[in-house]
Amino acid sequence: MAEVNLSAALAALADNERQIQIEAKDIRELFRKLEERYPGLEPVLKNDVAVAIDGVIYRDNWSKELPDDAEIFLMRRLTGG
């Protein structure tokens, strides 16, 4: 069971939940389950979200596994210069 933290902007699309408990083995499954529970998240999950797993930010690798007890943080995707 992973504890998923949402940034304020994302929480607004998920019934204002800042912390969600979800059972998921990787980012793909996490997103699928989030979408099912909070349809409002769907458009942003497609392209606009990065996932921090224990502090390391993943933007694209949806196959990244979520270790047990990992700290998961969802935030807006970033770009650079």
Place this chain on the structure above:
Amino acid sequence: MSAIAVSTTINGDEVEFLCQAEETLLDVLRERLGLTGAKEGCGTGDCGACSVMVDGRLVCACLVLGAEAEGRSIETIEGMANGDELHPLQTKFLEHAALQCGVCTPGFLVAAKALLDANPDPTEEEIRFWLAGNLCRCTGYDKIVRAVQDAAQELRGS
């Protein structure tokens, strides 16, 4: 629109071309003669990317008219190496990694050669002030100055 016929010498070769009155030497070199080594960074004499030598004088080719080349001797980056032997400045720029994107490099090399031709043993400050007309946005100039110092030393030693 009558074109002007110009005869000039570029990197030791006699060259003839036609150009319009308002065309700059930089336009002529780049667009008529295929010598694209000199770059246009500003077109207003502020960046030095277009540096060339006209009769032994360092100029911004964007501020000289093509027609003014008549009867003169022009040197560009394309003529700096001697056949396949690079000029020591070119070698030192490579060894010191004095270029990142490299778009400023032809201008710096032409300007630095003009410096070393006139002053074989410049101080760091002299190098910095001489090259102040050439902009580089990538390197912070550190490695450029070192490359010029090293090339100067090598040229003096040989």
Place this chain on the structure above:
Amino acid sequence: MSFDAKYKAQDYNSVGTRPVRPDGVDKVTGRARYGADFNMPGQLVGRVLRSPHAHARIVSIDTSGAERLKGVKAVVTAADLPDLTNGDQTLFDILDNCMARSKAFYDGHAVAAVAAVDAKTAREALKRIEVEYEVLPHVIDVDEAVKPSAPVLRDDVFTGGVEPKPQTPSNIANRSEFGHGDVDEGFAEADVIVERSFRTEQTHQGYIEPHACVASMNPDGTADMWVCTQGHFVYRQNCADLLGLDVSKLRVTSSEIGGGFGGKTHVWMEPVALALSRKAGRPVKIVMSRNEVFRASGPTSATSIDVKIGAKKDGTITAAQATLRYSCGPYEDIWGEFGAKTSFACYGLKNVKSVGYEVLVNRPKAAAYRAPSAPMAAFAVESTIDELAQKIGLDSIEFRIKNAAKEGTRSSYGPVYGPIGIGPTLEAAQNHPHMKAPLGKNQGRGMACGFWFNFGGQTCTDLNIGSDGTATLAVGTVDVGGARASLSLVAAEELGIPYENVRAVVADTASLGYNDMTDGSRGTFSSSMATISAARNAVKVLRERAALTWDIPVEDVIWEDGCAKATDKKHGNLPPLTIADIAETAGKTGGPIAGHSELVADGAGVSFATHICDVEVDPETGATKILRYTVIQDAGKAVHPDYVEGQYQGGAAQGIGWALNEEYIYGEDGRLQNPGFLDYRIPVCSDLPMIDTQILEIPNPNHPYGVRGVGETSIVPPLAAIANAVSNAAGVRMTHIPMSPPRILAALEGESEG
């Protein structure tokens, strides 16, 4: 495909050395071809007509005069770039920025374009296009734009991120908030609180090469483009989307790029060149003038930032808070959000809150500029931190070390940090000889820290072994400053062959799979990962071929020093097969030998830097001279140390320009007054000292060699480091960047009056 990217300690033969770059000779002889150095047969000259108004409704455009001019082959307006964006707001904003639709939003906004047989005709044609404008009130200043009295740029933008949803449109496009704990409680615990407001002015990336492209569109729907870009795959996608082309029919070749720093990460006039080519039926070349680069290609945000930090007498920070307003130009973006995220990222804080606002103003669409948004936030926060340290009576490095984020710290932007490197950079600064260099009259020393996220992303790489055992490496990430050298080193390392035997090229969009652009410091991080993976795949094939040749099981073949060796004694003393031996007979053992890699390089890891700077301030003129400058930054592993140092030095120099000189100056009429290098003064050689660098190598656990991105962090600390140095030299706290001589003089006078 899964690739094990875990870091493994090892000794290196090639990686970490400093050979000459493979593209070097072309660049010192003038042969390298940049954006403007390419031509196509029958090519026309494209020119863009730009709005002279900061804010105006476009009532009508009459192009007939231009069309009648002899030599004009096409004229386009927004009508020739119909909206195909399908509700994608980001894409629509890019389209609207390429060619204004109903309104011109800034001085320099494109409204029409022509293609003609030569430059003279094109210029004349622009004069014959008649645009009727209804000039509207404009707003340039970020603080003015958020006032209720300000003219509102867009009637379709309502502030996001606030509850309840607003009913009236606003120049504040979005609000975002980060942090944890309770700042009010934290401030109540503080013994000392410093609260200040800061401003930074808008600056430009200032690449020396203006945007340039040649576009050619054929009647059968195929198209080619040659362009200077940080990401030709992204440009292909943008252009295909905006023009309704099949992605694979548009082939984009990236030229050598004369600097980008974020400014060449999305399209500007490239779709316009394609539209002109489509209409004229001939190739079209557009090269921006420097004036256009300043007026119409992306500068960074102007900002206004309020910071409040409180600490106990023992130096523990109890609370930190910031409100950050970032200008975006006319389109919503996430620059304020970046500022809010990065502002306190260096510190471990119990109570922290940062709020970012995206502010629309009548300035060009802001683009990323090297660690976008972080330098301004760092300026405000690191200035306040320094002042707080002084008030408490602690050394500024000590104070930072005491509060620095560590492994396990909850970052101010949310996640908890893994192993990170701010502590080591601070300790290195503490022990650096620079800290002991003597200071004279009117001189001062300052230091500051900086933080940046780094990114990885999609990467595709091909490695082919030639018949003589040399290798070619085709990458899809644009080489902005020595990447081909670094990647050749990596390929040489993996294959066990000399660096000289590898040739790296940047492949066009038809030759490789998709690659993200070179931004977010990802170039070397992700392409080196893909190169390692491709090379390991090639080695696998090489081993198989050796096994075939020897007729032994492949498991008994290892790869060592560029040779296949049989491990098991039972195979007798088989002499090793070199890569050249195997390559020579490849045609007989199964055909060409290659390794490919397609991967998502993720886990780039955050990066920290500490800068130290000494300045001298002339009290008569207010001019500041940089005396000494030191950059200390973690590179994970420096693949080619020369180019890592170069990134550190270049970022510092850009930061110095930003801190002391560079700014967009607008007139009352909303027009940019300094769109040229004469009046927008970037640092020249005589402005700077040598820039010392110290590379720390704390391996990144998510890269086989431990590499981290290094391109951006170096621009984050300079604004603050210099402001702190100036304040120590002159005895006044500078709160407005750039610290130009008039601003410093005014501050000095204010001080003596006060």
